Amino acid sequence: METLVEDESFAHEDWYGDEFVERVYRRCDFNDIDLTEAQTRGVVFDECTFGNVRLNASRHADSAFLRCSFTRCNLFEAEFDGCKLTGSTFEESPVRPMRVKGGDWSFASLARADLRGVTFDGVRMREVDLSGANCAGATIIGADLSGANLRGADLSGCDLRGSDLTTLDPASVELRGAIITPEQAVVIAQNIGLEIR
The missing domain is CATH 2.160.20.80 (E3 ubiquitin-protein ligase SopA)
Structure with a gap:
């Protein structure tokens, strides 16, 4: 009870x-x-x-x-x-070095947060606000980031493997050294209008 x-x-x-x-x-x-x-x-x-x-x-x-x-x-x-x-x-x-496994953080706001070294593993993060967040060296794997606001986020050195990057605009974030899969690379290329043959 x-x-x-x-x-x-x-x-x-x-x-x-x-x-x-x-x-x-x-x-x-x-x-x-x-x-x-x-x-x-x-x-x-x-x-x-x-x-x-x-x-x-x-x-x-x-x-x-x-x-x-x-x-x-x-x-x-x-x-x-x-x-x-x-x-x-x-x-x-x-919040660093916070660890999150599974669960639902959709519509949460972590705007401008220092998320360096934080781990999100298999988390639903639909329309989460990560604008201006420092995610350098973070682990955000297997996450549903559909509709997420990533504008101005620092994703350098971030492990993004298995996460939904369909709304990621490479021009609006720092991606140097980020880790992604070949499938995600195709998605990002399509996001900026490239035609893959």
């Missing part, structure tokens, strides 16, 4: 290493919370705000952060396994 918490505010709490299982937080505010090394499993945060929350080294499995906002939060070495972060936004929040 899920525990439901609605319209609550939490501030200056020490939840270091705590475990949260099958809870639902709806329209809640979290400010100055220490969630370092905390774990969530089957937890839903719906339209919640996180401000100055320490999520470093936290682990999240099959949890959801739906339409949440993260402002000045620390996600250093955080891990998300099979989680949904659809529609969530990140501002002034260090």
